[in-house]
Amino acid sequence: MxxxxxxxxxxxxxxxxxxxxxxxxxxxxxxxxxxxxxxxxxxxxxxxxxxxxxxxxxxxxxxxxxxxxxxxxxxxxxxxxxxxxxxxxxxxxxxxxxxxxxxxEKAWGSLTGVRPTKFFRDLCRRYDRKEALRQFREVYEVNEEKLSLVTGIVDVQEPFIRSVGKEDLDIYVGIPFCTSRCAYCSFLSSVTTRDGRLEEEYVKALLKEMELLRDLIKEKHIRSIYVGGGTPTAINETLLGMILERITSFSSGAELTVEAGRPDTITPEKLRLIKDAGAGRISVNPQTTCERTLEIIGRKHSISSFFEKYELARSFGFDAINTDLIAGLPGETEEDLMKSVTDCRDLGAENITVHTLAIKKGSRFGMQNAHHFVDEKTAERMVLHSRELLENSGYRPYYMYRQKYMAGNMENTGYALPGKECIYNIDIMEEEVSILAFGAGAASKRVDREGKKISRTIGLKDVRQYIDRIEEMAGNKLDLFSEGK
Ligand code: SF4
Incomplete structure (x- = not known):
């Protein structure tokens, strides 16, 4: 107490x-x-x-x-x-x-509630790099390992941030459905319905909202588009195709990423639709390559199905495949995590994201008041050793974030082979580009870089309400983006 x-x-x-x-x-x-x-x-x-x-x-x-x-x-x-x-x-x-x-001692010192890379960049702009380093070391007491993570990421991000244009806009499309619920999941996602009616109504609402904002989008330069979830491939081919068709009518040439996520939702038809829409990037996420852990966390797919769907996605010729992993899953040792990281590296995944388990209130683990499954020092070692393994294999950390209730108060880090970084992942964390976000619970941000101001509007979280109040959702975004014009 x-x-x-x-x-x-x-x-x-x-x-x-x-x-x-x-x-x-x-x-x-x-x-x-x-x-x-x-x-x-x-x-x-x-x-x-x-x-x-x-x-x-x-x-x-x-x-x-x-x-x-x-x-x-x-x-x-x-x-x-x-x-x-x-x-x-x-x-x-x-x-x-x-x-x-x-x-x-704490690896991140007293830093909580801030995005470390964004905070470091802000300090560099307000003072200079030397002073930013001093403050991280002496005031916030961040250790050298985390400091090198932050500075390395800031340096990798630098050309991406420098290239941001005044009219640049990112688009996010959220599909808040999944086929079942993992024990750690706190995403805003509904389990897909048997008759698919809710998903169909949702996609129609999404398309309507996009249509209402078409003029606004046309005025902008679309830098990247990200389709996330839930699990976007949890919906059927027809609905996924409708969304991708609408997206491609907005922009050709922008980076397009689709989070396929769960291997058990991936079909050759969906991959074909995604590829034909011009997506260069896709995620196929195992979270772990230890079979027994998958059962414990309730992911309802096997490791072999991950390998199979990964190879299937590879055969479609995507430029970059991302695989998500989680450190600190129940029953896992450091060796288990290293095996998962090695497996993804050996597959040749261009992006590997190493998360640290966060036990959030809305998840099954959170509701069971579960405590972390690894102690602070083990979590720290897991994160450090996966970083060493990936850096020694040619990957570079290129974005990171921290959340509440993470094992050992560590972080989530995205690694990429050079040239395979996902622009959207950088933009969402660093908040240098406005984001127009469609979907239940999706947050749109208008970034005023000169005025150093960020304004937001968030879509209603409840899928039914989002559908029923779609004009209001679109109106909120129009208001946000016409503010101060
Ligand atoms: S696959 Fe992803 S969205 Fe679906 S339940 Fe698991 S964590 Fe949540």
Whole structure:
């Protein structure tokens, strides 16, 4: 049990994330009274001649450690920048009191709730690279291995970011269906229906929305298109073909990626449709190449079907095939993960994405209140050794992100052979390009690079409501993209 007391309750969520780096508790209550049992962190912000954040750690009602973080008063007036500064002070104080008490170093230091590569690039722009490196090392206490991951990715991304044009737009199309539900899945996906009626209504709504936004799309330069899910190949050939036909009418020449995902949904007809639509990139995802793990996580396909569908996709001549893997699956050892990484490498997959298992609230594991299946140090080794193996095989990490509730608070990293990077994956993480997103729960972003502002609208998550209110969904996107015109 651990609780938080703070005089800045607006930072409660951020402070909880710092605590979770050290104490594996999902529920961390915010309270006014010091609990008599378990841990409690009291955070106090003070404003005198300077600012200061003091974090005090208690165990069973008794103080066991304290850390104060003083800093100079600021002239900054911008409310967003002020909040960022104060939040930073609060997080650093809480991180350091816990780090001192538990004595454990954290690979990502106190960095939570930010995209590390985007944050590093922002620091380089605001100051310079030297100062960005200093802050990552000394202020946020990120270790050298993670720092080299971040700088390596930022360098690989640099030409892609430099090439962004003023009228560039990415398009995302979400198909929130899948044929069953994996134990770790928290994606917004419905299991496909027996008669396929819901999927058909959904695709018709999607096409209608695209038609309503056709004029907006025509004004833009389409940089990349990504069809994701759920599992886009979970719907039938006719419906998939309708979506791909509409997409190709918007743009030829843009990067096109289709996440086929589950091997058991892939058919030669679907691959033919995807290839004929001009997609160069496809995902065929095993998550692991250990048969017994597939059963535990409820993926309902075999390893042999992954190999078979991978080879089938290869025979269609795609430029880049991605395979997703997950570190930290139940019952898996480091050797199991290395076998999976080696298998994907030996297949010649141009992209290999190594995720770390995140136990999210909406997943079966989350609802069962499952704890992680590997400890922090094992997760760290798994991630490090898969990186070494892939880098030694000629792959480069080219995008990454972190999520809440990940094993060992690690990260997800996409690796690519040089020249095989997926532009969309870079754009979605780095937020330098606007994204027009179609589909239930899909987030459209308008990026104003000069004004350094990002505005968003998110499609209704419920598939039925999304279908029924499709004009409103389209209207929200039109409003978003006409803002300030
Ligand atoms: S295949 Fe993907 S979308 Fe489908 S249930 Fe598993 S994780 Fe979720």
């Amino acid at each position: 651990v609780a938080i007391l703070t005089n800045r309750p607006e930072f409660y969520a951020d402070l909880s994330e710092e605590i979770r780096l050290f104490i594996d508790e999902r529920k961390i209550p915010l309270t006014d009274t010091l609990p008599e049992e378990g841990y409690a962190v009291r955070h106090v912000f003070r404003e005198d001649l300077s600012y200061s954040d003091t974090a005090t750690l208690y165990l069973d009602g008794v103080q066991v450690s304290e850390y104060s973080f003083p800093y100079e008063k600021t002239e900054i007036q911008d409310p967003v920048a002020r909040t960022r500064l104060f939040k930073h002070g609060a997080k650093v104080a809480v991180f350091r009191v816990l780090r001192d008490y538990f004595g454990s």
